[in-house]
Amino acid sequence: MFKYLTRSVRLTSRALTHYNYATSSSSSSSGSGKNSTGGQLVAVTKAMEGWSQKLQDAGVSDTEFNLKCIVSHVLKRKFNTVPDNFSQLHFDQKQLADFERFLEARCARMPLQHIIGEWDFLDITLKTAPTVFIPRPETEEFVSLVIENYKDVKHVNMLEVGCGSGAMSLSMLHALPRVEATAIERSKAATVLAAENAKLLGLQDRFQVHNHTMEEDQYMPEPLKDKKYDLIISNPPYVKTEEFQFLHPEVVVYENLNALDGGSDGLRVARLVFDLACRHLHSGGKLWLELGNEHPPLVKTIMHLKYEGRLNFVGSYYDQYKRERFVQIEKV
Amino acid sequence: MLLRKLLPVRCGYLARRWASSDPLSLQNEKLQSYLESLRQEYYGLRVNATGNSRAYERLSQLEGVVNALEQRRVLERNITSAKDIEQEKDEDMRKLMEEENEVYADLLSKQEHTMLQELLALADDEVYPALIFGVNAGAGGQEAMLFAQELFEMYTSYFEHMGWEYEEFARETTDIGGLRHANVMVNGADAFHWLRFEAGVHRVQRVPATEKAGRMHTSTASITVIPRPADVHVHIAEKDLKIETKRASGAGGQHVNTTDSAVRIVHLPTGLAVEAQSERSQLKNRELALKRLQARLVQQQLESSEASKQATKKAQQGSLNRNEKIRTYNFVQDRVTDHRIQGGTLHNLDGFLKGGESLSGLVEKLQLEHRRSRLRDLLEAWQPPQKAANKD
Numbered sequence: 263m264f265k266y267l268t269r270s271v272r273l274t275s276r277a278l279t280h281y282n283y284a285t286s287s288s289s290s291s292s293g294s295g296k297n298s299t300g301g302q303l304v305a306v307t308k309a310m311e312g313w314s315q316k317l318q319d320a321g322v323s324d325t326e327f328n329l330k331c332i333v334s335h336v337l338k339r340k341f342n343t344v345p346d347n348f349s350q351l352h353f354d355q356k357q358l359a360d361f362e363r364f365l366e367a368r369c370a371r372m373p374l375q376h377i378i379g380e381w382d383f384l385d386i387t388l389k390t391a392p393t394v395f396i397p398r399p400e401t402e403e404f405v406s407l408v409i410e411n412y413k414d415v416k417h418v419n420m421l422e423v424g425c426g427s428g429a430m431s432l433s434m435l436h437a438l439p440r441v442e443a444t445a446i447e448r449s450k451a452a453t454v455l456a457a458e459n460a461k462l463l464g465l466q467d468r469f470q471v472h473n474h475t476m477e478e479d480q481y482m483p484e485p486l487k488d489k490k491y492d493l494i495i496s497n498p499p500y501v502k503t504e505e506f507q508f509l510h511p512e513v514v515v516y517e518n519l520n521a522l523d524g525g526s527d528g529l530r531v532a533r534l535v536f537d538l539a540c541r542h543l544h545s546g547g548k549l550w551l552e553l554g555n556e557h558p559p560l561v562k563t564i565m566h567l568k569y570e571g572r573l574n575f576v577g578s579y580y581d582q583y584k585r586e587r588f589v590q591i592e593k594v
Numbered sequence: 595m596l597l598r599k600l601l602p603v604r605c606g607y608l609a610r611r612w613a614s615s616d617p618l619s620l621q622n623e624k625l626q627s628y629l630e631s632l633r634q635e636y637y638g639l640r641v642n643a644t645g646n647s648r649a650y651e652r653l654s655q656l657e658g659v660v661n662a663l664e665q666r667r668v669l670e671r672n673i674t675s676a677k678d679i680e681q682e683k684d685e686d687m688r689k690l691m692e693e694e695n696e697v698y699a700d701l702l703s704k705q706e707h708t709m710l711q712e713l714l715a716l717a718d719d720e721v722y723p724a725l726i727f728g729v730n731a732g733a734g735g736q737e738a739m740l741f742a743q744e745l746f747e748m749y750t751s752y753f754e755h756m757g758w759e760y761e762e763f764a765r766e767t768t769d770i771g772g773l774r775h776a777n778v779m780v781n782g783a784d785a786f787h788w789l790r791f792e793a794g795v796h797r798v799q800r801v802p803a804t805e806k807a808g809r810m811h812t813s814t815a816s817i818t819v820i821p822r823p824a825d826v827h828v829h830i831a832e833k834d835l836k837i838e839t840k841r842a843s844g845a846g847g848q849h850v851n852t853t854d855s856a857v858r859i860v861h862l863p864t865g866l867a868v869e870a871q872s873e874r875s876q877l878k879n880r881e882l883a884l885k886r887l888q889a890r891l892v893q894q895q896l897e898s899s900e901a902s903k904q905a906t907k908k909a910q911q912g913s914l915n916r917n918e919k920i921r922t923y924n925f926v927q928d929r930v931t932d933h934r935i936q937g938g939t940l941h942n943l944d945g946f947l948k949g950g951e952s953l954s955g956l957v958e959k960l961q962l963e964h965r966r967s968r969l970r971d972l973l974e975a976w977q978p979p980q981k982a983a984n985k986d
Contacts, residue, residue: 324840324854331853331874342872349769374853382875399855400847402877501848512851522848555845582837582880583846 304358306333306351313365320369321511328374329365335378336361371511384433388459394452395521397429400581401497404552404588405430407579408495409437411548416440421489421542423496423535424448425471426521428456430495435465442468444491446483448475449518476531481538490544497552498531500524528554532561536591540572543593549573551589558586565591628976629663629713636660659716662709669705673698714965722786722821726893727760730775732795734813737802739772741923742815744947745796746776749817752949758782763889770804779822779889786821791934791960793819794918800925810926814919820896828891830884836860839876859883866890923947932956935963 310329317325334344336357344351353361364377375381375396380389383397384405390396412418412434418441422431425445434441447453453473460469474483482489501522506514513522524530532551539549553561558578565575572594579588636656639649674691682688727749731742753760759781766774780789795816802811840854856871857879868890870883922931923943930946932938938956946952 323852327854327856327871341874345767346871347769350771373851375851382873382878384875384877395848396851398847398851399876402875406877497848499848505845505849508849510850510852513849517851552847554847554849581846582839582876585846587847 301355303352303354306348306353309353309358309361310348316369317365320371322368322371328368331374331378332361332364332368336364341382371515373512373516376516383429384437386429386433386436386463388427388429388432389455389462390427391451391455392516393449393518394455395426395518397427400583400587401430401552402433403581404497404550405433405495407588408493408550409434412438412441412493415492418442418493419444419491420493420495421445421491423476423494423538424498424521424531425456426452426497428459428469428471430497431456431469432459432463432465434495435460435468436463443470444486444489445469445471446474446476446486447471448473449520452518452521476534476538478534478537481534481541490542490547492544492547494535494539494543494547494549495551496532496535496549498524498535500528500532500554500557502526502528502554524554527560528557529560529564532557533564536564536569536573539591539593540569545593547593548576549591549593551591553587553589555585555587558589561589561591624973624976628973629659632656632716633660633663655716658712659709662705662712666702666705666709669698669702673702714962714969716969721783723783724779724781724822725786725789726818726820726822726896727778727780727789728775728818728820729773729778730816730818731773732814732816734798734811736768736770736772736804737798737811738813738815739768739774740770740803741796741798741813742775743767743771743773745815745817746773748947748949748953749792750778750949752953753778753780753785755950755954756782756785756788758785761885761889763886763893777889777893779892786819788957788961789819790821791957791964792817792920794920797919797922798925799922822892822896828888828895830861830888830891834862836862837880855879857883859887861887861891864891864894866894930956932960935959 310333313329314325317328322328330344330346331341333348333351334341336353337344337351367377368374373396375390376392380387381396382388384402388397418438420431420434420441420443422443422445425431425447426449428445431443431445435443445456447456450473453471456471457466457469460466460471472483472486476482499520499522501509501524503523503526506519506523524532532553535549535551539547543549551561562575562578565573574592574594576590576592578586579590581587636653639653639656642649673695679688679691679695682691729742729746729749731739734741750760750762761779761781763777763779765776768774795814797812797814799810799812801808802813805811836859838858838860840852840856853874855874855876856869857876858867858869859880860867866887868883868886870879870886873879873882920933922933923946924931925943928941928943930940930943938959940946940952940956942952946956
């Protein structure tokens with residue numbers, strides 16, 4: 263297992279020597295249009311030869327989808343406008359070089375979302391950044407569940423704990439015009455990225471994010487310490503420390519482990535969120551959490567034992583793979 | 595002096611009198627009594643329509659015509675009769691009356707125009723909330739498929755131009771960018787009234803991109819329009835669905851970062867399977883797949899349901915013959931010719947293929963023609979009620 267990891271780290275560092283993260287490289291290539299690089303056009307089908315096998319050998323599954331994402335990124339076209347059949351598409355020399363560099367990085371198991379510098383989440387597209395957690399497809403399911411519950415509510419004052427790229431809050435704001443969101447986030451890079459995403463989506467008027475590390479008796483940043491909310495959402499780190507050895511290189515090598523590490527039972531951060539909710543939810547306000555597989559029954563027990571009279575376990579819900587993962591809790 | 599002023603009024607009056615041999619002129623007696631019967635039907639319904647949805651539907655249909663008719667009568671009453679003008683002794687007063695009459699005559703002719711429009715709209719038959727619009731490449735091989743693709747693009751931008759929602763659910767394309775066939779569900783209460791005139795064979799004449807020797811070819815593509823009756827509903831139960839995604843085992847969530855977003859849904863009762871992978875978000879793909887499944891099920895039901903067969907048959911009478919060649923797109927002469935109406939030739943083919951005003955204008959012409967002929971038929975078949983009563 264460890265051999266495997268060191269190999270991918272080695273590959274990464276090799277890839278990175280001539281690769282300065284997707285965002286910067288794509289901006290440099292955007293300036294140089296066809297005229298400066300010009301030269302010969304290469305058929306995309308030709309450029310792709312052999313890469314599918316290389317990706318597979320590197321342990322990347324779903325190679326076709328990966329290739330299509332990278333092709334559309336190199337051509338600067340929206341993913342859903344690129345045909346499944348590439349026979350009509352061509353790269354110029356500059357694009358060909360980009361294409362090969364990106365695939366090299368992908369073979370080193372750099373996450374696809376980091377390579378192309380953006381990802382779709384529900385109806386919005388978010389910028390991604392190397393040290394910020396990439397939103398997962400189950401989280402889309404989680405957010406649509408929360409949206410479903412709040413779509414008819416007049417006004418919602420919402421708090422998100424640990425917003426990362428801003429995916430959950432911003433997709434809520436995008437779907438529901440009567441929601442206002444505040445977020446706290448421990449990583450500086452993520453705080454900056456979330457604010458930037460809000461601006462890109464034109465949602466900055468209803469979204470504010472504070473750089474703050476939640477600790478016991480210092481749950482909220484100073485300016486917010488007396489604020490109360492109608493709704494708190496969070497996808498706290500919930501991977502158990504012992505599970506780290508089994509994770510994919512995309513996750514364990516490239517992602518910010520602070521966004522994943524949930525301590526020995528995966529609920530270290532969730533417990534802090536419970537305490538925060540006791541102090542900062544209005545009576546009758548709700549706390550929605552996305553957690554790991556075996557957590558919801560555990561949370562129910564914790565609510566009964568430790569939060570009797572303060573928090574009330576409302577229910578748990580399943581993700582699209584029929585895993586019990588989401589919980590709703592009410593402030594008494 | 596006075597005579598010269600009166601003359602145009604008289605002439606207009608005579609002209610209108612003369613025009614009354616046209617069945618759609620408002621001076622026509624049969625049309626007049628038809629309108630009166632509509633008015634009585636309207637007021638009758640207004641008193642008696644309690645909780646009957648058909649009656650309410652008819653009421654709202656009639657409302658426009660009857661309102662226009664009432665306004666017209668008010669205007670008519672305001673016009674001073676020629677006899678009154680002659681009897682008026684005061685010269686200034688008489689002038690005033692004449693001037694007033696001219697204003698009212700002008701208003702009246704405008705009012706007649708709106709009323710005719712309302713009456714023509716009344717001639718439309720049943721309303722369908724949605725329809726299935728099909729594009730199929732016809733004779734002409736690859737070239738026909740390229741043309742089918744162009745038609746497909748023209749119509750989708752036309753749908754957008756008209757503000758109709760549409761959902762594409764079956765589409766087979768070729769490698770060089772052609773289209774074998776495509777089906778699109780179009781939602782919009784008025785969509786059928788417009789699109790029905792597009793069904794038929796469309797012919798293209800040009801030197802194809804695929805032609806090496808530079809000869810001109812004639813190829814075809816056909817359009818089908820199947821109305822969807824209001825009572826066709828498909829309910830999809832959650833338990834009947836098997837949703838397949840590639841990421842199904844392991845812990846999921848924060849533990850993994852795989853990006854598979856393709857979704858495949860199997861509808862267990864029918865065995866229908868649909869896939870979607872055109873979006874990066876899995877949830878979006880699932881929504882897309884569900885919509886496709888819904889459309890496929892509706893189509894299946896439509897093809898088997900008797901109601902729809904009848905509706906299609908009815909719609910195809912007259913202008914909607916599937917095998918009728920309805921329009922020619924001649925690229926060499928840069929023109930479009932519709933074979934069903936007088937003066938149906940338009941130039942600027944590129945503009946036409948954008949599916950905007952130009953296409954919309956032609957369809958409007960076709961629709962007006964269709965409404966006129968339907969109203970004429972309606973009037974011909976209509977018997978004034980009192981005559982019918984006399985026969986008894």
